[in-house]
Amino acid sequence: MEITYIIQKSRRRSISVSLLGENRVLVKAPYGISEGKVQEFLLSKKDWIKKHLEKQNQEEEKAASLGLLSADEIKEIRKKARKIIPERVDFWAKKIGVTYGKIAIRLQSSRWGSCSSKGNLNFNCLLVIMPEEILDSVVVHELCHRRHMNHSKEFYAEIERVFPDYKRCDKWLKENGGVYLKRVSC
Ligand SMILES: [Zn+2]
Structure with a gap:
Protein backbone atom coordinates (compact mmCIF):
# COMPACT_ATOMS: atom_id res chain seq x y z
CA MET A 1 0.00 0.00 0.00
CA GLY A 67 -24.39 3.51 -2.99
CA LEU A 68 -25.15 6.87 -1.43
CA LEU A 69 -28.51 7.17 0.28
CA SER A 70 -30.89 9.08 -1.94
CA ALA A 71 -32.83 12.17 -0.81
CA ASP A 72 -36.01 10.06 -0.66
CA GLU A 73 -34.34 7.37 1.43
CA ILE A 74 -33.02 10.00 3.83
CA LYS A 75 -36.48 11.53 4.10
CA GLU A 76 -37.91 8.11 5.05
CA ILE A 77 -35.10 7.52 7.56
CA ARG A 78 -35.73 10.89 9.22
CA LYS A 79 -39.44 10.17 9.42
CA LYS A 80 -38.84 6.77 10.98
CA ALA A 81 -36.27 8.25 13.39
CA ARG A 82 -38.64 10.99 14.59
CA LYS A 83 -41.15 8.30 15.49
CA ILE A 84 -38.95 5.54 16.89
CA ILE A 85 -36.16 7.37 18.73
CA PRO A 86 -38.42 9.30 21.17
CA GLU A 87 -40.23 6.02 21.94
CA ARG A 88 -37.00 4.23 22.74
CA VAL A 89 -35.74 7.17 24.82
CA ASP A 90 -38.96 7.15 26.82
CA PHE A 91 -38.82 3.40 27.36
CA TRP A 92 -35.19 3.37 28.53
CA ALA A 93 -35.42 6.54 30.61
CA LYS A 94 -38.18 4.90 32.66
CA LYS A 95 -36.18 1.70 33.00
CA ILE A 96 -33.00 3.54 34.08
CA GLY A 97 -34.96 6.00 36.21
CA VAL A 98 -33.72 9.27 34.72
CA THR A 99 -35.29 12.36 33.18
CA TYR A 100 -34.26 14.09 29.98
CA GLY A 101 -34.78 17.35 28.12
CA LYS A 102 -35.26 17.87 24.41
CA ILE A 103 -34.53 15.25 21.81
CA ALA A 104 -32.87 16.39 18.59
CA ILE A 105 -32.62 14.02 15.65
CA ARG A 106 -30.08 14.84 12.98
CA LEU A 107 -28.33 13.36 10.03
CA GLN A 108 -24.69 13.51 11.03
CA SER A 109 -21.52 12.25 9.48
CA SER A 110 -19.52 11.83 12.64
CA ARG A 111 -21.34 11.01 15.83
CA TRP A 112 -24.14 8.72 16.97
CA GLY A 113 -25.45 10.54 19.96
CA SER A 114 -24.75 13.04 22.70
CA CYS A 115 -26.18 14.25 25.97
CA SER A 116 -25.76 17.79 27.27
CA SER A 117 -25.38 18.73 30.92
CA LYS A 118 -29.02 19.90 30.81
CA GLY A 119 -30.13 16.49 29.61
CA ASN A 120 -30.83 17.46 26.03
CA LEU A 121 -30.25 14.50 23.76
CA ASN A 122 -29.03 14.35 20.23
CA PHE A 123 -29.20 11.27 17.98
CA ASN A 124 -28.06 10.44 14.49
CA CYS A 125 -31.10 9.35 12.47
CA LEU A 126 -29.04 6.65 10.70
CA LEU A 127 -29.36 4.57 13.87
CA VAL A 128 -32.86 3.54 12.81
CA ILE A 129 -31.59 1.60 9.80
CA MET A 130 -29.34 -0.52 12.00
CA PRO A 131 -30.34 -3.58 14.04
CA GLU A 132 -32.74 -2.47 16.81
CA GLU A 133 -30.41 -3.32 19.68
CA ILE A 134 -27.77 -0.97 18.27
CA LEU A 135 -30.12 2.02 18.50
CA ASP A 136 -31.04 0.88 22.01
CA SER A 137 -27.39 0.67 23.05
CA VAL A 138 -26.79 4.29 21.95
CA VAL A 139 -29.97 5.48 23.69
CA VAL A 140 -28.92 3.71 26.90
CA HIS A 141 -25.40 5.16 26.64
CA GLU A 142 -26.69 8.73 26.37
CA LEU A 143 -29.30 8.29 29.09
CA CYS A 144 -26.73 6.84 31.50
CA HIS A 145 -24.91 10.17 31.11
CA ARG A 146 -27.81 11.56 33.16
CA ARG A 147 -26.27 9.62 36.05
CA HIS A 148 -22.59 10.05 35.18
CA MET A 149 -21.44 12.86 32.90
CA ASN A 150 -18.26 10.95 32.04
CA HIS A 151 -17.04 7.58 30.79
CA SER A 152 -16.00 6.24 34.18
CA LYS A 153 -16.19 2.67 35.44
CA GLU A 154 -19.37 3.60 37.30
CA PHE A 155 -20.89 4.89 34.06
CA TYR A 156 -20.26 1.60 32.24
CA ALA A 157 -21.45 -0.39 35.27
CA GLU A 158 -24.75 1.51 35.06
CA ILE A 159 -25.07 0.65 31.35
CA GLU A 160 -24.30 -3.05 32.01
CA ARG A 161 -26.92 -3.12 34.73
CA VAL A 162 -29.75 -2.20 32.37
CA PHE A 163 -28.28 -3.37 29.07
CA PRO A 164 -26.00 -6.42 29.46
CA ASP A 165 -25.46 -6.72 25.69
CA TYR A 166 -23.79 -3.29 25.53
CA LYS A 167 -20.22 -4.38 24.77
CA ARG A 168 -21.22 -6.44 21.76
CA CYS A 169 -23.38 -3.59 20.37
CA ASP A 170 -20.62 -1.04 20.92
CA LYS A 171 -18.17 -3.28 19.07
CA TRP A 172 -20.67 -3.76 16.25
CA LEU A 173 -21.10 0.00 15.90
CA LYS A 174 -17.35 0.57 15.84
CA GLU A 175 -16.94 -2.08 13.16
CA ASN A 176 -19.97 -1.32 11.00
CA GLY A 177 -20.97 2.27 11.72
CA GLY A 178 -18.41 3.76 9.35
CA VAL A 179 -20.12 2.25 6.31
CA TYR A 180 -23.42 3.93 7.24
CA LEU A 181 -21.71 7.30 7.67
CA LYS A 182 -20.00 6.98 4.31
CA ARG A 183 -23.33 6.49 2.55
CA VAL A 184 -24.22 10.08 3.35
CA SER A 185 -22.67 12.92 1.39
CA CYS A 186 -22.23 15.54 4.06
ZN1 LIG B 1 -20.67 9.07 26.17
Whole structure:
Protein backbone atom coordinates (compact mmCIF):
# COMPACT_ATOMS: atom_id res chain seq x y z
CA MET A 1 0.00 0.00 0.00
CA GLU A 2 1.41 3.36 -0.98
CA ILE A 3 0.77 6.03 1.60
CA THR A 4 0.99 9.76 0.96
CA TYR A 5 1.52 12.07 3.84
CA ILE A 6 0.71 15.72 4.12
CA ILE A 7 2.60 17.67 6.72
CA GLN A 8 1.16 20.61 8.59
CA LYS A 9 3.64 22.56 10.72
CA SER A 10 2.63 24.80 13.56
CA ARG A 11 3.76 26.05 16.95
CA ARG A 12 3.08 22.75 18.62
CA ARG A 13 5.46 20.60 20.57
CA SER A 14 4.40 17.10 19.69
CA ILE A 15 3.90 15.21 16.47
CA SER A 16 0.70 13.38 15.58
CA VAL A 17 -0.84 11.53 12.68
CA SER A 18 -4.47 11.21 11.56
CA LEU A 19 -6.18 9.63 8.59
CA LEU A 20 -7.47 11.63 5.63
CA GLY A 21 -8.76 8.78 3.47
CA GLU A 22 -7.63 7.65 0.01
CA ASN A 23 -4.42 6.33 1.54
CA ARG A 24 -3.38 9.74 2.77
CA VAL A 25 -2.43 10.74 6.29
CA LEU A 26 -1.99 14.13 7.90
CA VAL A 27 1.06 14.68 10.06
CA LYS A 28 0.97 17.61 12.47
CA ALA A 29 4.41 18.59 13.62
CA PRO A 30 6.31 21.48 15.20
CA TYR A 31 8.18 24.04 13.06
CA GLY A 32 11.77 23.06 12.43
CA ILE A 33 11.28 19.32 12.58
CA SER A 34 13.61 17.38 10.30
CA GLU A 35 12.47 15.14 7.47
CA GLY A 36 14.26 12.27 9.22
CA LYS A 37 12.29 12.75 12.41
CA VAL A 38 9.00 12.72 10.49
CA GLN A 39 10.01 9.49 8.71
CA GLU A 40 11.04 7.93 11.99
CA PHE A 41 7.73 8.86 13.56
CA LEU A 42 5.72 7.49 10.63
CA LEU A 43 7.70 4.25 10.76
CA SER A 44 6.89 3.83 14.44
CA LYS A 45 3.19 4.26 13.61
CA LYS A 46 3.29 2.09 10.51
CA ASP A 47 1.15 -0.77 11.83
CA TRP A 48 -1.51 1.57 13.24
CA ILE A 49 -1.70 3.54 9.98
CA LYS A 50 -1.89 0.42 7.84
CA LYS A 51 -4.59 -1.18 9.96
CA HIS A 52 -6.77 1.93 10.00
CA LEU A 53 -6.31 2.79 6.34
CA GLU A 54 -7.26 -0.76 5.40
CA LYS A 55 -10.40 -0.52 7.51
CA GLN A 56 -11.24 2.83 5.91
CA ASN A 57 -10.71 1.42 2.42
CA GLN A 58 -12.96 -1.53 3.14
CA GLU A 59 -15.65 0.79 4.46
CA GLU A 60 -15.38 3.01 1.40
CA GLU A 61 -15.65 0.01 -0.91
CA LYS A 62 -18.67 -1.36 0.91
CA ALA A 63 -20.34 2.07 1.01
CA ALA A 64 -19.65 2.54 -2.71
CA SER A 65 -21.19 -0.84 -3.54
CA LEU A 66 -24.28 0.01 -1.50
CA GLY A 67 -24.39 3.51 -2.99
CA LEU A 68 -25.15 6.87 -1.43
CA LEU A 69 -28.51 7.17 0.28
CA SER A 70 -30.89 9.08 -1.94
CA ALA A 71 -32.83 12.17 -0.81
CA ASP A 72 -36.01 10.06 -0.66
CA GLU A 73 -34.34 7.37 1.43
CA ILE A 74 -33.02 10.00 3.83
CA LYS A 75 -36.48 11.53 4.10
CA GLU A 76 -37.91 8.11 5.05
CA ILE A 77 -35.10 7.52 7.56
CA ARG A 78 -35.73 10.89 9.22
CA LYS A 79 -39.44 10.17 9.42
CA LYS A 80 -38.84 6.77 10.98
CA ALA A 81 -36.27 8.25 13.39
CA ARG A 82 -38.64 10.99 14.59
CA LYS A 83 -41.15 8.30 15.49
CA ILE A 84 -38.95 5.54 16.89
CA ILE A 85 -36.16 7.37 18.73
CA PRO A 86 -38.42 9.30 21.17
CA GLU A 87 -40.23 6.02 21.94
CA ARG A 88 -37.00 4.23 22.74
CA VAL A 89 -35.74 7.17 24.82
CA ASP A 90 -38.96 7.15 26.82
CA PHE A 91 -38.82 3.40 27.36
CA TRP A 92 -35.19 3.37 28.53
CA ALA A 93 -35.42 6.54 30.61
CA LYS A 94 -38.18 4.90 32.66
CA LYS A 95 -36.18 1.70 33.00
CA ILE A 96 -33.00 3.54 34.08
CA GLY A 97 -34.96 6.00 36.21
CA VAL A 98 -33.72 9.27 34.72
CA THR A 99 -35.29 12.36 33.18
CA TYR A 100 -34.26 14.09 29.98
CA GLY A 101 -34.78 17.35 28.12
CA LYS A 102 -35.26 17.87 24.41
CA ILE A 103 -34.53 15.25 21.81
CA ALA A 104 -32.87 16.39 18.59
CA ILE A 105 -32.62 14.02 15.65
CA ARG A 106 -30.08 14.84 12.98
CA LEU A 107 -28.33 13.36 10.03
CA GLN A 108 -24.69 13.51 11.03
CA SER A 109 -21.52 12.25 9.48
CA SER A 110 -19.52 11.83 12.64
CA ARG A 111 -21.34 11.01 15.83
CA TRP A 112 -24.14 8.72 16.97
CA GLY A 113 -25.45 10.54 19.96
CA SER A 114 -24.75 13.04 22.70
CA CYS A 115 -26.18 14.25 25.97
CA SER A 116 -25.76 17.79 27.27
CA SER A 117 -25.38 18.73 30.92
CA LYS A 118 -29.02 19.90 30.81
CA GLY A 119 -30.13 16.49 29.61
CA ASN A 120 -30.83 17.46 26.03
CA LEU A 121 -30.25 14.50 23.76
CA ASN A 122 -29.03 14.35 20.23
CA PHE A 123 -29.20 11.27 17.98
CA ASN A 124 -28.06 10.44 14.49
CA CYS A 125 -31.10 9.35 12.47
CA LEU A 126 -29.04 6.65 10.70
CA LEU A 127 -29.36 4.57 13.87
CA VAL A 128 -32.86 3.54 12.81
CA ILE A 129 -31.59 1.60 9.80
CA MET A 130 -29.34 -0.52 12.00
CA PRO A 131 -30.34 -3.58 14.04
CA GLU A 132 -32.74 -2.47 16.81
CA GLU A 133 -30.41 -3.32 19.68
CA ILE A 134 -27.77 -0.97 18.27
CA LEU A 135 -30.12 2.02 18.50
CA ASP A 136 -31.04 0.88 22.01
CA SER A 137 -27.39 0.67 23.05
CA VAL A 138 -26.79 4.29 21.95
CA VAL A 139 -29.97 5.48 23.69
CA VAL A 140 -28.92 3.71 26.90
CA HIS A 141 -25.40 5.16 26.64
CA GLU A 142 -26.69 8.73 26.37
CA LEU A 143 -29.30 8.29 29.09
CA CYS A 144 -26.73 6.84 31.50
CA HIS A 145 -24.91 10.17 31.11
CA ARG A 146 -27.81 11.56 33.16
CA ARG A 147 -26.27 9.62 36.05
CA HIS A 148 -22.59 10.05 35.18
CA MET A 149 -21.44 12.86 32.90
CA ASN A 150 -18.26 10.95 32.04
CA HIS A 151 -17.04 7.58 30.79
CA SER A 152 -16.00 6.24 34.18
CA LYS A 153 -16.19 2.67 35.44
CA GLU A 154 -19.37 3.60 37.30
CA PHE A 155 -20.89 4.89 34.06
CA TYR A 156 -20.26 1.60 32.24
CA ALA A 157 -21.45 -0.39 35.27
CA GLU A 158 -24.75 1.51 35.06
CA ILE A 159 -25.07 0.65 31.35
CA GLU A 160 -24.30 -3.05 32.01
CA ARG A 161 -26.92 -3.12 34.73
CA VAL A 162 -29.75 -2.20 32.37
CA PHE A 163 -28.28 -3.37 29.07
CA PRO A 164 -26.00 -6.42 29.46
CA ASP A 165 -25.46 -6.72 25.69
CA TYR A 166 -23.79 -3.29 25.53
CA LYS A 167 -20.22 -4.38 24.77
CA ARG A 168 -21.22 -6.44 21.76
CA CYS A 169 -23.38 -3.59 20.37
CA ASP A 170 -20.62 -1.04 20.92
CA LYS A 171 -18.17 -3.28 19.07
CA TRP A 172 -20.67 -3.76 16.25
CA LEU A 173 -21.10 0.00 15.90
CA LYS A 174 -17.35 0.57 15.84
CA GLU A 175 -16.94 -2.08 13.16
CA ASN A 176 -19.97 -1.32 11.00
CA GLY A 177 -20.97 2.27 11.72
CA GLY A 178 -18.41 3.76 9.35
CA VAL A 179 -20.12 2.25 6.31
CA TYR A 180 -23.42 3.93 7.24
CA LEU A 181 -21.71 7.30 7.67
CA LYS A 182 -20.00 6.98 4.31
CA ARG A 183 -23.33 6.49 2.55
CA VAL A 184 -24.22 10.08 3.35
CA SER A 185 -22.67 12.92 1.39
CA CYS A 186 -22.23 15.54 4.06
ZN1 LIG B 1 -20.67 9.07 26.17
